[in-house]
Amino acid sequence: MMMQERNLITTLTLPFSILALIGMLVGMMSVSPVEAAPPAAPGAWWGDYFANLDLSGSPILSRYDDAVNFSWGTGSPGKGVPSDNFSVRWVRDDWFAGGTYRFTVLSDDGVRIWVGDQLVVDEWRDRWAEPLYVDHYIPLGTYRVRIEYYEHYADATISVGWNRVVGGATWRGEYFDNQTFAGTPSVVRYDEAIDFDWGNGSPDPSIAPDTFSVRWTRTLGFSAGTYRFLTSTDDGVRVWVDGGLVVDAWEEQRLPNTHTGEVYLADGRHTVIVEYYERGGEASAHVWWQLRGTFTDWHGKYFDNRNMVGGPALERNDAANWRAVGISFDWGVGPPVDWMPDDNFSVRWTRTVDFTPGYYRFVVQADDGVRLWLDQSIIIDQWHDMDYELHYVDGTYLQGRHTIRLEYYERNGHARVRFWWEPGTDSDAPPISVPAGPAPAETGAGAVPGVIEEAWTDDPWAAAYFPNTNLSGRPVFSRIETSLDHDWGWGSPGAVVPPDNFSARWTQPLYFQGGLYRFTTYTDDGVRLWVDGRLVIDSWRPMRGYRSATVRLSPGVHDVRMEYYERTGAALAQLTWRRVSR
Numbered sequence: 001m002m003m004q005e006r007n008l009i010t011t012l013t014l015p016f017s018i019l020a021l022i023g024m025l026v027g028m029m030s031v032s033p034v035e036a037a038p039p040a041a042p043g044a045w046w047g048d049y050f051a052n053l054d055l056s057g058s059p060i061l062s063r064y065d066d067a068v069n070f071s072w073g074t075g076s077p078g079k080g081v082p083s084d085n086f087s088v089r090w091v092r093d094d095w096f097a098g099g100t101y102r103f104t105v106l107s108d109d110g111v112r113i114w115v116g117d118q119l120v121v122d123e124w125r126d127r128w129a130e131p132l133y134v135d136h137y138i139p140l141g142t143y144r145v146r147i148e149y150y151e152h153y154a155d156a157t158i159s160v161g162w163n164r165v166v167g168g169a170t171w172r173g174e175y176f177d178n179q180t181f182a183g184t185p186s187v188v189r190y191d192e193a194i195d196f197d198w199g200n201g202s203p204d205p206s207i208a209p210d211t212f213s214v215r216w217t218r219t220l221g222f223s224a225g226t227y228r229f230l231t232s233t234d235d236g237v238r239v240w241v242d243g244g245l246v247v248d249a250w251e252e253q254r255l256p257n258t259h260t261g262e263v264y265l266a267d268g269r270h271t272v273i274v275e276y277y278e279r280g281g282e283a284s285a286h287v288w289w290q291l292r293g294t295f296t297d298w299h300g301k302y303f304d305n306r307n308m309v310g311g312p313a314l315e316r317n318d319a320a321n322w323r324a325v326g327i328s329f330d331w332g333v334g335p336p337v338d339w340m341p342d343d344n345f346s347v348r349w350t351r352t353v354d355f356t357p358g359y360y361r362f363v364v365q366a367d368d369g370v371r372l373w374l375d376q377s378i379i380i381d382q383w384h385d386m387d388y389e390l391h392y393v394d395g396t397y398l399q400g401r402h403t404i405r406l407e408y409y410e411r412n413g414h415a416r417v418r419f420w421w422e423p424g425t426d427s428d429a430p431p432i433s434v435p436a437g438p439a440p441a442e443t444g445a446g447a448v449p450g451v452i453e454e455a456w457t458d459d460p461w462a463a464a465y466f467p468n469t470n471l472s473g474r475p476v477f478s479r480i481e482t483s484l485d486h487d488w489g490w491g492s493p494g495a496v497v498p499p500d501n502f503s504a505r506w507t508q509p510l511y512f513q514g515g516l517y518r519f520t521t522y523t524d525d526g527v528r529l530w531v532d533g534r535l536v537i538d539s540w541r542p543m544r545g546y547r548s549a550t551v552r553l554s555p556g557v558h559d560v561r562m563e564y565y566e567r568t569g570a571a572l573a574q575l576t577w578r579r580v581s582r
Helices: 003-013 018-027
Strands: 045-050 061-065 069-073 086-096 099-108 111-115 118-123 132-138 141-151 156-165 171-176 187-191 195-199 212-222 225-234 237-241 244-249 259-265 268-278 283-291 298-303 314-318 327-332 345-367 370-374 377-382 389-410 415-423 461-466 477-481 485-489 502-512 515-524 527-531 534-539 545-553 556-566 571-581
Touching: 099 111, 099 118, 111 156, 118 132, 132 212, 141 156, 212 283, 212 314, 225 237, 225 244, 225 268, 237 259, 237 283, 244 259, 268 283, 283 314, 345 370, 345 377, 370 415, 377 389, 377 534, 377 545, 389 415, 389 515, 389 545, 389 571, 502 571, 515 527, 515 534, 515 556, 527 545, 534 545, 556 571
Parallel strands: none
Antiparallel strands: 045 061, 045 086, 069 156, 086 141, 099 132, 099 156, 111 118, 111 141, 171 187, 171 212, 195 283, 212 268, 225 259, 225 283, 237 244, 237 268, 298 314, 298 345, 327 415, 345 389, 345 415, 370 377, 370 389, 461 477, 461 502, 485 571, 502 556, 515 545, 515 571, 527 534, 527 556
């Protein structure tokens, strides 16, 4: 951290006791007490004081301390203990309710904290009395807590506290009603991500909409690698990692803008500080980061919130571990890694796969919500709380390379997710053509007809063709079509429509008997499909192939709209559907 910030913290600590400062830091956190009362209230700390820096030999002083919360300044902790070059070890047994706990530490100089055999805080170095916030998952139970501290020279300060974190609010934000971080912050709160668009407003009613500043702090774990930090703000922003300035855009600016900086991080915990100021006009602050390099399997991004916003709390290569292709994790009631919250987190996995030509079944099973994309089309959408439900989609024809994206969120309780795919059969294939005729009647108890349910013959497609690829302006050609099944080859849909760089829109109210329907498009190039105004297939790019989506429909008439564009070469556009279950 820069000297200016160190002086600010010193200014804050001098007028108050350490107890008051920690009360201010911890009391405003987005945390709650443990969910159930411990068997007995924690007792005092047993403290052993040593006349050296490394806790060696016999203690020169031993006593009970009610709290680890001291500011000795340039003095001594007690009789016989030197004012510099001493160390202390405190121990006591504490009960934890199970969950992610935020440890708040203020120390000058080094400090280490163990909970049982877990090293939670490791700052065994000379350091200023700067607040440190470390999140760590602690399973249910009673543990021996051990705090070790050393003082090298000058002021001696040590204070330790913890609380259970609720949700994913992990960034400590200090909001100042000025541009220079002067004085005491007007608001201290915990934010789930640095991802704000305040417009002409303010972060809080106690802060003016202009000329304010914010400092966000967080200590979190990184897997080893080179990281690119990115910012997009109105106005100035700076990003430090472990005290090193990575992004420096401390200037008045408007969106759009992006500033970047790269830094190599060793495996382990690192402290990220983001500073931001707003001068006037609109206010926005967005900060995130990316792990650079190649991902050979699943590229996993883990977020400490349910919305997948901000920089990921973890980014790593996840090997395929289910049927040699998919994803399978069961974290129980804990988090994916110990510095993330155990509830209200989310993950996004992506991977490009080379498929052998054929039909495939995609399967997901999750607790809680899950969404699956194939290229740019969503094919499974179960974004809601679930108790390890299984969902699948059949009949997706694939050939060559395709990008798969799986998104998952955990609400609370058990966290687990599985995903895989397997070859289908020709019986899973979508129909080749769309027959005309009224909706067929069901036969037999609970039967699902093997034919396609189609609209009435007197309710055809209204087709409009445009001489551009974005359906802009007035159509140059309109007509009624009895089916959406076109293969124009290298030709054109009509004399006034060019053979390349054209687009089309088809609309029709269709009758459905009700149930789960799979819609399949086969196009060259881009396609979008809406059902009752909901975009269910979105692949608006040059491509050739099938795209599928499943939609649950109530009995009756539903509006279907398909949009298509042809770039160059062959042109085809087809839409089919079938009911896959009641």
